[in-house]
Amino acid sequence: ADWFNSKFIVSMASNLNMTRTPDVHFIAEARTEGTKFVVLSPDFSQIAKYCDEWIPIQAGQDTALWMPANHVILKEYYIDRQVPYFVDYLKRYT
DSSP states (O other), rough: GGGGSSSEEEEESSSSHHHHHHHHHHHHHHHHHHHHEEOSSSSOOGGGGGEOOOOOEOTTTTTHHHHHHHHHHHHIIIIISSOOHHHHHHHHHO
16 A cells, blocks of 8 residues: 555566556556656566556666666665664664
């Protein structure tokens, strides 16, 4: 149900209509509230027809896509801007 509270949802190589049938309505409800929905999948599946953006990645490209995305997220939200919760978490568990 937390999909409804999201502002950006990525579905990666998963056909939510088939695998998460009871929960997929949360995606539609979130999109009516302005959530952007992106599908990363080699085929234009049932769920891809509802997305805002379809990125047709090939097998093995998922890591090449997520590594720079994680770098930007960590750099912009946790390195350039120090968040006390994250700094405390790092000190405690690493």
